[in-house]
Amino acid sequence: MGRKLLLDKINVENIRLYDVYRREGGYRSVEKALKTMSPEAVTEEVKKSGLRGRGGAGFPTGMKWGFLAKPAGVPRYLVVNADESEPGTFKDRYLMEFIPHLLIEGMITSSFAIGSNRSYIYIRGEFAWIVDILEQAIAEAKNNGWLGKNILGSGFDCEIYVQRGAGAYICGEETALLESLEGKRGNPRIKPPFPAVKGLWDCPTVVNNVETIAAVVPIINDGGEEYAKIGIGKSTGTKLISACGNINRQGVYEIDMTISVEEFIYSDEYCGGIPNNRKLKACIPGGSSVPILPANLLLTTAKGEKRMMTYESLADGGFQTGSMMGSGGFIVLDDRQCVIRHTFTLARFYRHESCGQCSPCREGTGWMEKILWNIETGKGKMSDIDLLWDIQRKIEGNTICPLGDAAAWPVAAAIRHFRDEFEWHITNPDDAQRRNYGLAGYADPIKIATPA
Amino acid sequence: MSVKFSDSALKEVQRIIAFYPEGKQKSAVIPVLHLAQKEFGGWLSTEAMDYVASLLDILPIEVYEVATFYSMYNLKPVGKYMFEVCQTGPCMLNGSDDIIKYINDKLGIKPGETTADGMFTLKTVECLGACGYAPMMQLGKNYREHLTKEKVDALIAECRNSAATNN
Ligand SMILES: Cc1cc2nc3c(=O)[nH]c(=O)nc-3n(C[C@H](O)[C@H](O)[C@H](O)COP(=O)(O)O)c2cc1C
Numbered sequence: 258m259g260r261k262l263l264l265d266k267i268n269v270e271n272i273r274l275y276d277v278y279r280r281e282g283g284y285r286s287v288e289k290a291l292k293t294m295s296p297e298a299v300t301e302e303v304k305k306s307g308l309r310g311r312g313g314a315g316f317p318t319g320m321k322w323g324f325l326a327k328p329a330g331v332p333r334y335l336v337v338n339a340d341e342s343e344p345g346t347f348k349d350r351y352l353m354e355f356i357p358h359l360l361i362e363g364m365i366t367s368s369f370a371i372g373s374n375r376s377y378i379y380i381r382g383e384f385a386w387i388v389d390i391l392e393q394a395i396a397e398a399k400n401n402g403w404l405g406k407n408i409l410g411s412g413f414d415c416e417i418y419v420q421r422g423a424g425a426y427i428c429g430e431e432t433a434l435l436e437s438l439e440g441k442r443g444n445p446r447i448k449p450p451f452p453a454v455k456g457l458w459d460c461p462t463v464v465n466n467v468e469t470i471a472a473v474v475p476i477i478n479d480g481g482e483e484y485a486k487i488g489i490g491k492s493t494g495t496k497l498i499s500a501c502g503n504i505n506r507q508g509v510y511e512i513d514m515t516i517s518v519e520e521f522i523y524s525d526e527y528c529g530g531i532p533n534n535r536k537l538k539a540c541i542p543g544g545s546s547v548p549i550l551p552a553n554l555l556l557t558t559a560k561g562e563k564r565m566m567t568y569e570s571l572a573d574g575g576f577q578t579g580s581m582m583g584s585g586g587f588i589v590l591d592d593r594q595c596v597i598r599h600t601f602t603l604a605r606f607y608r609h610e611s612c613g614q615c616s617p618c619r620e621g622t623g624w625m626e627k628i629l630w631n632i633e634t635g636k637g638k639m640s641d642i643d644l645l646w647d648i649q650r651k652i653e654g655n656t657i658c659p660l661g662d663a664a665a666w667p668v669a670a671a672i673r674h675f676r677d678e679f680e681w682h683i684t685n686p687d688d689a690q691r692r693n694y695g696l697a698g699y700a701d702p703i704k705i706a707t708p709a
Numbered sequence: 710m711s712v713k714f715s716d717s718a719l720k721e722v723q724r725i726i727a728f729y730p731e732g733k734q735k736s737a738v739i740p741v742l743h744l745a746q747k748e749f750g751g752w753l754s755t756e757a758m759d760y761v762a763s764l765l766d767i768l769p770i771e772v773y774e775v776a777t778f779y780s781m782y783n784l785k786p787v788g789k790y791m792f793e794v795c796q797t798g799p800c801m802l803n804g805s806d807d808i809i810k811y812i813n814d815k816l817g818i819k820p821g822e823t824t825a826d827g828m829f830t831l832k833t834v835e836c837l838g839a840c841g842y843a844p845m846m847q848l849g850k851n852y853r854e855h856l857t858k859e860k861v862d863a864l865i866a867e868c869r870n871s872a873a874t875n876n
């Protein structure tokens with residue numbers, strides 16, 4: 258059993274309620290921080306922990322807090338990103354639904370470090386029932402003196418508010434999120450300036466993922482150095498992985514970053530293998546935006562090493578032969594599944610979610626969706642494969658926000674690793690419709706096609 | 710329908726406005742539009758949007774901009790019950806296409822359509838953050854997960870029952 262820091266109490270009955278959470282040692286980090294530490298010392302512990310942002314980009318959290326501008330007389334804000342809309346990702350929801358006080362506790366401690374007297378949770382609009390759970394937790398925390406004025410006599414004031422979105426993946430991008438929080442369309446801002454300098458209502462702002470802020474609790478309780486002892490290299494601490502697709506045990510798992518991908522998929526402690534004795538064909542290990550990998554490259558790196566569930570190992574080989582940890586949305590495809598169809602649904606997703614500000618993203622995502630649909634339904638041409646490749650190349654790096662890249666990468670990786678399947682759809686459309694892709698045994702090594 | 714919030718909704722508006730610093734009440738537009746949609750029959754008419762603008766002391770265009778951007782706002786009337794079925798990759802891997810087709814056959818409505826009796830609307834949506842509980846749909850405030858054809862039948866019956874008892 259790996260170490261658990263966030264979900265260790267998840268099975269305690271009624272842990273959702275304040276009294277139970279407190280009895281189990283909850284809110285100790287707030288006591289410790291507010292009574293015995295300075296805000297700078299809290300930030301220092303987070304730096305020492307090596308914690309990396311759990312929202313997708315993996316940026317070191319302590320460093321991000323360190324960048325925050327602190328002009329006199331200007332408020333600063335902590336905004337928690339609970340937009341959770343990346344396909345394959347459902348971990349923040351789990352945390353908020355079942356142990357909401359962990360997030361509230363982490364927010365109070367983090368708000369103290371940053372100097373935020375008014376902190377927000379921006380939650381995707383569809384999670385309507387979770388808003389009620391969070392608001393109840395906030396009210397309980399406030400009734401017990403953890404929020405409000407002069408918390409624990411420390412002189413620190415803090416309030417937490419929950420703001421619902423209304424259906425828009427792009428509002429997970431931090432500057433689009435801030436626009437939305439200001440009551441506008443979720444159009445990402447041009448950076449710089451970064452939120453650390455000009456964020457919510459032009460004030461210095463820290464935006465962090467739900468899981469990132471929850472991790473601050475064990476970091477302050479046990480110290481940053483203790484946290485950093487868990488894991489391998491720069492992948493410190495524990496990570497929530499939401500596993501879905503064709504596996505026996507879908508769900509949210511807290512892993513310490515010392516296990517292999519193979520163990521994660523096949524061990525009964527985690528995914529429990531592939532149903533119906535099917536073979537593993539492919540996997541998107543970090544949410545829909547990161548490259549898909551065929552089974553052979555998923556389980557071992559191109560260098561022949563065992564691939565581990567760490568930031569570094571998942572990225573080993575770059576985009577040629579590797580992928581990314583991303584948001585920890587782990588999507589598994591068995592050998593019945595069609596990579597073209599799956600990639601098509603993702604292209605449709607990105608077309609639907611593009612905010613429309615940049616032409617490469619607005620137009621390119623629609624083209625990719627159409628071309629993939631044609632190939633999938635047997636109306637594709639060989640030249641379509643190169644056209645797709647060309648379009649994704651023209652989107653990547655040419656847009657205001659990373660949604661453009663996020664739309665391009667899945668298409669690029671599908672072509673890179675499954676070009677034979679694209680070709681089969683074009684040459685044998687009838688067979689492809691019958692789910693016969695002319696390919697045997699994806700768990701065996703496949704040659705890697707690298708288009709120019 | 711007269712476009713005016715109930716007293717309890719007006720109280721809720723005041724509670725939401727207080728989330729934001731003085732003068733930043735525009736931030737309340739997204740939650741207040743949710744409230745308007747709930748109060749005014751499941752969709753947002755121009756009148757309803759103008760009313761929200763007046764409540765928040767912002768221009769109507771500022772409300773339209775927001776209402777047209779986010780996918781949860783309905784700008785046309787919808788059925789009493791909306792089946793919002795997720796169709797993105799992870800749900801597709803677990804059979805969401807079959808669920809959509811089943812609802813389509815059973816109720817005779819394609820995605821985007823409403824039954825003639827105004828009871829049901831079918832809508833396909835993109836990933837709702839429930840990929841591990843696929844296939845799934847949103848129905849009102851809640852998620853219905855691990856859908857099967859039998860569960861869809863039961864949901865349809867449940868909606869019909871609750872409509873019959875509420876009328
Ligand atoms: C298109 C897009 C969608 C994103 N969606 C989310 C999201 O749903 N949740 C999240 O925490 N971060 C999301 N991010 C990342 C945020 O922009 C930001 O990096 C993150 O909230 C920072 O928090 P962290 O450092 O704690 O990870 C998204 C980024 C992009 C470009």
Ligand code: SF4
Pocket residue numbers: 427444445610611612613614615616618619656657658659660661
């Ligand atoms: S890349 Fe796409 S989503 Fe991002 S700002 Fe440009 S158009 Fe909008």
Ligand code: FES
Pocket residue numbers: 344345346795796797798799800801835836837838839840841843845
């Ligand atoms: S893909 Fe359907 S909920 Fe995520």
